[in-house]
Structures are given as C-alpha cells and as structure tokens.
Amino acid sequence: MKNEIRVRMAPSPTGFFHVGSARTALYNWLFARHHKGKFILRVEDTDVARSSEKMIDVILDGLTWLGMNWDEGPYFQSKRLDIYQKYVQQLLDNDLAYYCYCDPEDLEKEKQAAYKSKEDWQYDRRCLKLSPAERAEKEKKKIPKVVRFFIPNQSVSFHDLIHHEIRREAKDIEDLIILRSNGVPTYNLACVVDDYEMGISHVIRAVDHITNTPKQILLFEALGLPKPEYAHLPLILGHDKSKLSKRHGAVSLMSYKEQGYLPGAMVNYLSLLGWSPGDDREMMNTQEIIESFDLNRINPANAVFDETKLEWMNGQYIYGMSNEMLLQQLWPFMIEYGLVKEQDNEKKKSWLLRVCQLVKLRLKTLTDINDVARYFFVEDYEYEEDGLNKHFNAATIRIVEDFLPKLEDIEEYIALSIEESVRNHAETNKLKARQIIHPLRLFITGRQGGPGLFETMVLIGKERCLSRTRRLINDFKKQQEEKTN
C-alpha cells in the first residue's frame, strides 16, 4: 500500500475532451498499468459554475473509447468542500494563512496599472499587517474575505522526473488565495489536499502547470503532508507551434472518432507524441506500449500534432484489421451515408466482407468509405470530371458499346472470365486492353482509380455493370442528338 503507484486524471469539465488532456490521461494510465498501480479519476469542478452530467460523460466516453479504464472515481471536488475547508482552517490556526479583505476588483486595477507601466506586481500583504482593531472593523462591516496562503521566505526546488531539478525563489511567488469568499477552494489548495487524500504517488500533468508546482509544494510542507513525485509533460502544439487549441481546428478527442479514426491508432499515435520506446518501433498495440512505457523516456520538448502521420497510422490499422472487424467499425458510417440498411448486415454479410477486403487498403479513415466505395452500394455516385473529359467521347463510347455484348454473354461472372473476355475482345479488335478497361471503370464506378476492375465488377454484379454502362452510352447519344438538332 505504501509504495503503491497511484496516479490521477483531473479534468475540469469544460464540455469537451481536448486531445492534449487525452494524451496526459493516457500517460497517467500507461504509467499506472505498467506499474500495476491505480488510475484515479477526479473531476475538478470547483471553478465551473455548473458542471452538468453531460460534460463529465464526454470525458468518460473519451476514456472508454480509448480503452482507458479507471480504478477509482470519478470523485467530484464540488462535493468535498468541507474537506478543503478543514485544511484551510489548519493553516489559519498555525498562522500559515491569513484573511484578506481586499476588493478583488481594486487589486485587479492595481495589477493592470502595474503591467501597463511594465512593472511586476504582487499582492503586498496589506491585510496581514492589519491591526486587531482594523480587522475587527472589517469583520463588523461584514466585508467579504478570502484566505491567502503565506509564502514563506525560502527558495523551493523539486525534482521533476522529466525536467530534473527545478528551482524557484519564494519572492517570485505571491501569497495566493486558497479559499474564496464563498468558501470554495482554489485550484492549488484543492489539488494538494486531494492528491494527499487520494494517496497520489505521482502527479503527471502538462508543463503548463509547472509554475503551480512550487506553490503546491509549499502547501504540502505547510500542511505537514508528504509530497508526491512530479512529472511535467511537454505540451502538444498546433502547426504554428502554439499550444494546441480550438483555433487549430479539430482538438476534441471525439471529433477524431467522428472523423473515422480508430481508438488503437489514436492511442498509438498519442503515445508517440513525446515518448518513444527507445528503439525503432512505432506500430505498437496498447499492450506493447504499456510494457515499454517509462517516464524516463519522455522527451521534454513540446511536440507538434501531425495529423498526416495520424492519418497514415490509422490507415495501417485499418489495413491490418480482419474484414469482420472492419465491417463492424464501418457499419455506423455506412448507415449514416445511406450505403446500407440495418437489415443488410445479415442479408449481405458475405458480400459486404468482400467489399471490405477490396477497399481496405485505400481507407485512411472510416469515413473514407463514402468516397472510396460509394459506387458499390448506390447508384448516385459521381463521375470524375477529368475522367469524363477523357472517355466521354464518340471513339471511346464506340469501343465500350462494341464490347458490351461480350460482357452480356459471360456465363460465369467471375473476375477471370471478365478479364479473359476483355482481353480477347481487345486482341481481335486490335486494341489495348486498357482502352476498354479505363472507360469501363469510369462508366461503372465514376472513378479513374480503384481496386482491380474485374473484382470490382463481380461485386457490383453483371446487371448493374451493364445498366450503368448503357446509361452512359445513352446519355452520350442523347447529347449528340441534341447537338445536331
């Protein structure tokens, strides 16, 4: 118990789950699983005016999607106010904290004025210097008061597992507010109390919290509590190298799910953003990542989020899946795009699996199914402009039209016989096979590229191939007639 590894994810419920938070959560979780420790969920909702169930569900859904199970919680700070107040009282009793009656708006004005004239500003402890009479006066007037933590005059240093020795002078830290006038604790106090109460052994969080750590260490010391170990993770940046935020586009974890990314690929990619196993491995399943994971191997430099590489990796995962798995993952998207109906799952199962096999190499995300394979399912696929320019002309139409009877005559409609028929026809008519293949592909699929044409034609079926081709030929003829008239 004493040496048990216990880490936490402590999200503030903002209504969405940032990929940066997901990465932080992931590293905590990997660390816990690697050391057979506990991963605890704690919702830091004291700051939030109203944190709804829904906001928390976003977090839970995200963790679940990525396969990160938690061992305890979620605990809610908003339900633990009395605990924090108890600790604040302890500090007050020991003269390690004091009441402050200053009007926050006044202080804010002073601060802004100081910044404007490029001066540093810190709270000057004026309420600490209040005489008993002055204090009594303010109490009598019922002026709202907060509790400030008295920063002792010393330097603070701590050992960060990623950044090594970090030192900060106490004079650079101001007496921070730890309890608001409404009795709600501030971030630093609640965090310290909870990290202790929940037995957190390692605080693994992003580096933008590193300036909070000395304050928290001072709080641990003032409260006489044991300190956890600290590891401050590098930030995830957008392409302009500033902290990844909404203005960079998709930063919510669930938007990646909606865009058709697989949780395994997401975990794999995120794990490599700031960490590496030390060898050249990149494609790793979650189990392998857990086994290799080590805080010592985290790169302290910030990392740019590279969606292109994530996309590539996702494609690798899709290609590596069994057709059954792929179909299952694809299903909700195919329903959404109107490619299939619920009952097709049973009726057309084996056909669907064959389509999966044929297109899986071309899918980078699950949503690609609509672009890459729409023509297998429905008739409203589009024709590539460039392709029509090439093949929608008298000479080509003629070639295809000549070939159609041969296609019709094929008895055993399998790839081999279609190919044989095309090649024979080409030979007897002194054509290159591609002169038939290319327009045929365009007419049947609307595209110039794709899986092998003959296999594709088998899956689309003879009748549909014929009718699609005839439709194009008729369209062309109609167009010619209109021109001559």
Add this chain to the structure above:
RNA sequence: GGCCCCAUCGUCUAGUGGUUAGGACAUCACUCUUUCAAGGUGGAGACACGGGUUCGAGUCCCGUUGGGGCCA
C-alpha cells in the same frame, strides 16, 4: 514586463563524450500495376549560434538567440 520550461531533418523521434548522426510521416525519383492506392528500391533533408571543458562535444558547462508556457 516578471518568472519558468524547451531547442537533432518540414513534422514525430533515436542518440547519455569517439556514429558515414539512425528510423518513421511527409516530399521527390524509379519500380510493380488495367488504374488509383499500397508495396519495394533509391534520393534530398537536421545537431540554432557563440564561448568554454576535453586528445575528442549533437552529447557536459556558461552565454546569446529563438520558440513556448504561466502570471492573464
């Protein structure tokens, strides 16, 4: 402005005093192919700068510059 963190190809990274500085994505060329992909082969591409320490520095120290974060 103050304080803090960071610095290897465009991007993610390997590298812990002696390496032709390795890999991956992206990019380019070739190859395979009915096409598009994927694959295969190859190319181009980095130690921010300046001082030290050392026989020897991407690697250790200091400074500069640049980027980022927090205070907001």
